[in-house]
Amino acid sequence: MPSExxxxxxxxxxxxxxDCFTREELYFLLDQxxxxxxxxxxxxxxxxxLRGKMAVNLFFENSTRTRVSFxxxxxxxxxxxxxxSVSGSSHAKGxxxxxxxxxxxxxxxxxxxxxxxxxxxxxxxxxxLKRAIVLNAGDGTHAHPTQALLDxxxxxxxxxxxxxxxxxxxxxxxxxxxARSDIIAFKTIGCDVVLSGPPTMMPRExxxxxxxxxxxxxxxxxxxxxxxxxxxQKERQQDGLFPSVDExxxxxxxxxxxxxxxxPGALAMHPGPINRGVEIASEVADGHQSVILExxxxxxxxxxxxxxxxxxxAR
Amino acid sequence: xxxDDLNRVIKRIAHxxxxxxxxxxxxxxxxIHRRGVYLARRLQKIIEEVEGTKVPCGxxxxxxxxxxxxxxxxxxxxxxxxxxxxxxxxxxxxxxxVLYTGRTVRAALEALVDLGRPSxxxxxxxxxxxxxxxxxxxxxxxxxxxxxxxxxIEVKVTELDGKDEVVICERDAQ
Numbered sequence: 001m002p003s004e005x006x007x008x009x010x011x012x013x014x015x016x017x018x019d020c021f022t023r024e025e026l027y028f029l030l031d032q033x034x035x036x037x038x039x040x041x042x043x044x045x046x047x048x049x050l051r052g053k054m055a056v057n058l059f060f061e062n063s064t065r066t067r068v069s070f071x072x073x074x075x076x077x078x079x080x081x082x083x084x085s086v087s088g089s090s091h092a093k094g095x096x097x098x099x100x101x102x103x104x105x106x107x108x109x110x111x112x113x114x115x116x117x118x119x120x121x122x123x124x125x126x127x128x129l130k131r132a133i134v135l136n137a138g139d140g141t142h143a144h145p146t147q148a149l150l151d152x153x154x155x156x157x158x159x160x161x162x163x164x165x166x167x168x169x170x171x172x173x174x175x176x177x178x179a180r181s182d183i184i185a186f187k188t189i190g191c192d193v194v195l196s197g198p199p200t201m202m203p204r205e206x207x208x209x210x211x212x213x214x215x216x217x218x219x220x221x222x223x224x225x226x227x228x229x230x231x232x233q234k235e236r237q238q239d240g241l242f243p244s245v246d247e248x249x250x251x252x253x254x255x256x257x258x259x260x261x262x263x264p265g266a267l268a269m270h271p272g273p274i275n276r277g278v279e280i281a282s283e284v285a286d287g288h289q290s291v292i293l294e295x296x297x298x299x300x301x302x303x304x305x306x307x308x309x310x311x312x313x314a315r
Numbered sequence: 316x317x318x319d320d321l322n323r324v325i326k327r328i329a330h331x332x333x334x335x336x337x338x339x340x341x342x343x344x345x346x347i348h349r350r351g352v353y354l355a356r357r358l359q360k361i362i363e364e365v366e367g368t369k370v371p372c373g374x375x376x377x378x379x380x381x382x383x384x385x386x387x388x389x390x391x392x393x394x395x396x397x398x399x400x401x402x403x404x405x406x407x408x409x410x411x412x413v414l415y416t417g418r419t420v421r422a423a424l425e426a427l428v429d430l431g432r433p434s435x436x437x438x439x440x441x442x443x444x445x446x447x448x449x450x451x452x453x454x455x456x457x458x459x460x461x462x463x464x465x466x467x468i469e470v471k472v473t474e475l476d477g478k479d480e481v482v483i484c485e486r487d488a489q
Contacts, residue, residue: 032392032393034395035376035393035394035395035396036393038395038396038397039379042429042430043429043430043431044429044430046429047379047380047426047429048379048380048425049378049379049380049381077379305393308379308393
């Protein structure tokens, strides 16, 4: 582990995106997550740091793994957890998010974890809450900060100091909140980020993100320390952004042949759930370079660290 | 307290531990982060010199068990908890630098219980400065130092602070 972790004063109340973090804060957070991960290995996977706090998981979009990951993290820190599902809720009956926010606070929520399809929804919720903190679990195509942080944490555990490491992000960058947050996180910590995928799935502002674009995934992956495969949402196929799933896999799908261009032992990562045979072949998803399941575990540790720092330890 | 005084105190506590435990069998030293960890390692070394047995030594972080997080000025930093083996059925010797309100020890006991069921837990501290807020006492104590609440006792260890000494300062002068 790199020795760059120092004591800092945590100044973040909400986590809307990763662009609020400095490099030092990211390393501090990774170090705290490392200690939180130790709790997961104990016979009693529970510490009392958020005892008496109420966490509400407010999911306007379906998500199993992110919600369960947050719920596990909250429970391991002894928070009381309420899962607020949108179907059948007052929101479906026409309640505004502002009223939902005030309702949550009136019920005594201390922590609100929200996923929503609209860009900026987490920021809006945070602006309406006077006491409770907000952790963004994904807002539209804007940001997915905890996913980016768990990716960073997984890479840090394997690669150590990440400065100068080459990261290849392959797939649908345009529609991916994971990609946006990952780019910011890995760039902040000093990585060289290269994007690849169909030109129809690339954002126009690639240069302003500080990344390079290589249409040929082999060039993007060449000498990479980590290859990150983005999930192709099959509904995009109807938008005509790529000709067919088979052709996508042939061009940009990660198989052993593509991974040979990366550094020996390079990490293969994916935010899940994976589409086998589309953006990733089973030989890579299940291969020795894959850290996909480790990312899932890292997610709990990172979310514990954020819950602790924003919701317990700092105030 | 000078470096020599501190070393004498640590040696005495090491002997007391072995005497109380009637040897080193079933014994585990557990240092409370941060300085307790270094003190526990020193005790381990002395016991090894005296008894010829290396007693297992662990480290315990109690940050996630504190009940006063909201009252702290600085961001409490979580450290690792590492036990050399299962603590169930063992005689645990908790080691810390200063015993004050007793809240750190309470948190440490709670953390230990989450890790297993020790046969017994004993507490060793370098300084007992009084002002207890919980019914906790040290089984082995280097020195009792009556203090005012406006004072702070700093136990410095070479491994962390570059020198061994114990000093009393005014809280505002920190």
